[in-house]
Amino acid sequence: MAAVYRLLRCGAAARYPARRWLSVRVDATFPASLAAAKRDPGGRGVHWVFLGCPGVGKGTYASRLSQILGVPHIATGDLVREELAASGPLAQQLAEIVNHGQLVSDEIILRLLSKRLEDGEAKGESGFILDGFPRTIRQAEKLEEVTEIDLVVNLKLREDALLAKCIGRRICSHCGGNYNLASVNIKGENGNPDIVMAPLLPPEECASKLITRSDDTEEVVKERLRIYHEMSEPVEEFYRARGKLLEFDLPGGIPESWAKLLRALNLIDNDDKQSAAA
Numbered sequence: 001m002a003a004v005y006r007l008l009r010c011g012a013a014a015r016y017p018a019r020r021w022l023s024v025r026v027d028a029t030f031p032a033s034l035a036a037a038k039r040d041p042g043g044r045g046v047h048w049v050f051l052g053c054p055g056v057g058k059g060t061y062a063s064r065l066s067q068i069l070g071v072p073h074i075a076t077g078d079l080v081r082e083e084l085a086a087s088g089p090l091a092q093q094l095a096e097i098v099n100h101g102q103l104v105s106d107e108i109i110l111r112l113l114s115k116r117l118e119d120g121e122a123k124g125e126s127g128f129i130l131d132g133f134p135r136t137i138r139q140a141e142k143l144e145e146v147t148e149i150d151l152v153v154n155l156k157l158r159e160d161a162l163l164a165k166c167i168g169r170r171i172c173s174h175c176g177g178n179y180n181l182a183s184v185n186i187k188g189e190n191g192n193p194d195i196v197m198a199p200l201l202p203p204e205e206c207a208s209k210l211i212t213r214s215d216d217t218e219e220v221v222k223e224r225l226r227i228y229h230e231m232s233e234p235v236e237e238f239y240r241a242r243g244k245l246l247e248f249d250l251p252g253g254i255p256e257s258w259a260k261l262l263r264a265l266n267l268i269d270n271d272d273k274q275s276a277a278a
């Protein structure tokens with residue numbers, strides 16, 4: 001498998017026979033039940049991708065699903081922020097790009113992702129849920145050259161809600177917990193339902209330690225949304241054409257959305273009803 005990730009790194013065009021590892025096959029109708037996923041512990045974990053605009057909740061739902069499915073949640077935005085925090089040779093260049101809402105070059109992102117996948121493999125990880133990758137057609141093509149993606153979940157939410165959620169996002173500088181101070185209450189128009197999303201407030205011990213991401217200002221979020229439409233929306237079509245795209249309109253906050261997402265993914269067993277309510 002290391003060979004696969006080296007291919008990502010050096011960009012060789014050979015297509016790896018990814019089907020060899022398939023255990024939980026999720027096809028265009030997404031019938032992989034949680035029971036099926038648990039039945040075959042010897043096979044590889046799922047290869048899923050989460051797409052969606054900044055602030056839509058890719059991290060929240062990808063992280064929850066990764067725990068259920070026993071695969072790592074790999075967010076390229078986190079890899080970029082780790083690189084920034086390490087203050088290595090790349091840091092200044094990355095800060096300039098990220099703080100202006102631009103995309104990091106495909107080469108750098110592929111290098112960071114390859115390294116993360118190789119490190120994971122060395123620790124015995126299998127499968128993944130990617131969040132924030134691929135974000136360009138070139139990244140999607142590179143990924144397709146080296147492995148098979150089972151399913152791509154495209155999370156969708158109105159733009160005014162996205163903006164409010166990005167601006168309300170906070171992180172606890174002590175424990176790393178993610179919170180959101182935004183209280184979204186948008187009247188539905190043209191037959192669309194109202195969108196109500198309660199804030200996700202921090203516990204008392206985190207309240208005084210909250211920080212805001214430097215790229216979550218209104219100006220930078222608007223630029224990130226513009227870049228998403230220009231560079232990343234074509235990736236939706238890339239996967240739609242391959243029959244792998246599951247479109248998912250978020251109905252509201254986490255309680256309603258999580259239960260609906262588990263149903264859409266056919267991941268609710270009798271044993272797991274309580275996880276949908278969490």
Ligand SMILES: Nc1ncnc2c1ncn2[C@@H]1O[C@H](COP(=O)(O)OP(=O)(O)O)[C@@H](O)[C@H]1O
Nearest residue numbers: 054055076077080098102103104109132133135
């Ligand atoms: N796949 C990628 N390609 C290029 N740049 C990326 C990629 N993933 C993350 N980045 C960079 O990291 C920043 C933060 O990413 P992320 O945390 O995924 O943000 P968002 O909340 O906008 O989805 C992006 O604005 C971009 O500069």
